[in-house]
Amino acid sequence: MTETALTVHQVARPHGFPTAEHFAFVESPRPEPEVGSALVENLYWSVDPYHRELMDGGFVLGEALEGRTIGRVVASRTPELAEGEIVFHRQGWRTHAVVTPEDVRRLPRFDGVPLTAFLSVLGGTGLTAYVGLTRIARLQEGEDLFVSGAAGGVGTATARFARLLGAGRLVGSAGSAEKVAHLVRDVGFDAAFDYHEGPASDLLGKAAPDGIDVFVDNVGGEQLAAAVGALREFGRIVRVGTISQYNTPGATQPRFNHADIVEKSIRMEGFLVRNYRDVQDELQEFAVPHLQSGALVLDETVVDGFENIVDAFLGMLRGRNTGKIIVRAARP
Numbered sequence: 248m249t250e251t252a253l254t255v256h257q258v259a260r261p262h263g264f265p266t267a268e269h270f271a272f273v274e275s276p277r278p279e280p281e282v283g284s285a286l287v288e289n290l291y292w293s294v295d296p297y298h299r300e301l302m303d304g305g306f307v308l309g310e311a312l313e314g315r316t317i318g319r320v321v322a323s324r325t326p327e328l329a330e331g332e333i334v335f336h337r338q339g340w341r342t343h344a345v346v347t348p349e350d351v352r353r354l355p356r357f358d359g360v361p362l363t364a365f366l367s368v369l370g371g372t373g374l375t376a377y378v379g380l381t382r383i384a385r386l387q388e389g390e391d392l393f394v395s396g397a398a399g400g401v402g403t404a405t406a407r408f409a410r411l412l413g414a415g416r417l418v419g420s421a422g423s424a425e426k427v428a429h430l431v432r433d434v435g436f437d438a439a440f441d442y443h444e445g446p447a448s449d450l451l452g453k454a455a456p457d458g459i460d461v462f463v464d465n466v467g468g469e470q471l472a473a474a475v476g477a478l479r480e481f482g483r484i485v486r487v488g489t490i491s492q493y494n495t496p497g498a499t500q501p502r503f504n505h506a507d508i509v510e511k512s513i514r515m516e517g518f519l520v521r522n523y524r525d526v527q528d529e530l531q532e533f534a535v536p537h538l539q540s541g542a543l544v545l546d547e548t549v550v551d552g553f554e555n556i557v558d559a560f561l562g563m564l565r566g567r568n569t570g571k572i573i574v575r576a577a578r579p
């Protein structure tokens with residue numbers, strides 16, 4: 248076990264895109280668990296777009312940053328947490344965490360399912376995709392979808408779940424030609440486009456000439472406006488996220504035809520995954536057999552080394568990931 252611990256702090260507020268200068272790695276002696284707690288050495292970290300939102304005020308400057316994390320209990324002063332146990336917690340961007348039994352969730356192990364899945368399709372990312380399709384869109388078999396941010400964690404999980412739930416045509420958008428090719432070749436999209444290549448309404452019109460029933464929106468902005476035009480009668484817009492705006496505060500909001508919402512009986516609904524924790528077991532029951540049979544494939548970008556956690560986060564904001572971005576300790 249290492250004698251020192253590393254913790255990442257946010258040290259300044261960004262205007263626009265954050266950089267490495269907004270963070271500091273702080274070294275300290277390895278923490279010791281008090282009676283009733285245990286020391287966890289972290290193995291995997293999730294870095295997420297919502298961390299960018301927290302950088303504007305939610306993260307306290309000079310303190311450790313929260314986040315979804317998986318680690319191993321390496322010292323315990325509570326009978327409820329045994330050394331060697333693998334746990335999920337939310338203490339985030341640090342190599343070591345002192346936790347109480349109430350702070351953690353013991354992770355079930357399923358044959359053939361790697362631990363990273365608990366940060367991707369079986370974690371908050373997968374739960375977001377699953378809730379978006381089953382609770383918000385209430386997807387029906389044969390319905391056609393458009394997914395923005397399609398090559399990311401939520402986007403790929405949405406497409407793979409939609410396919411398993413019997414969706415019709417899948418159209419996606421992403422930020423590069425390589426990602427577009429990957430979506431069609433590997434992820435199961437029927438068509439995809441690079442949103443940089445022209446007005447979103449033209450690109451979506453070409454990729455989905457007969458329209459769509461459901462839009463799962465990770466991005467907002469121009470693509471949302473385009474989707475309103477492309478939706479059929481009784482269409483649904485699932486507002487998942489607005490990453491096109493996180494680094495450009497004050498950007499103009501694109502207009503759409505408000506009458507479309509009435510005349511096509513469109514329903515637009517946003518949600519936060521934290522309000523749907525009760526769906527977690529259902530997600531597991533749905534996804535684990537598909538993972539085990541190979542019908543569901545993990546889409547993950549794994550970055551090695553805690554020292555690269557800031558770069559991994561900044562790279563994700565710039566679109567360097569495909570699938571869920573996960574940071575892995577150098578010595579898993």
Ligand SMILES: NC(=O)c1ccc[n+]([C@@H]2O[C@H](COP(=O)([O-])OP(=O)(O)OC[C@H]3O[C@@H](n4cnc5c(N)ncnc54)[C@H](OP(=O)(O)O)[C@@H]3O)[C@@H](O)[C@H]2O)c1
Pocket residue numbers: 295296297371372375396397398399400401402420421422423426465466486487488489490491492518519520521563564565566567568569570571572
């Ligand atoms: N509602 C909830 O509870 C909930 C839960 C989880 C996530 N979310 C939201 O879901 C979205 C996806 O999250 P994720 O964790 O799966 O992240 P992700 O999609 O894996 O990573 C972010 C992606 O956003 C894309 N991007 C960056 N700037 C963009 C821009 N200006 N326009 C369009 N795309 C841009 C990049 O891909 P490209 O190369 O394609 O640009 C990047 O890979 C985010 O908006 C996030 O806030 C919401």
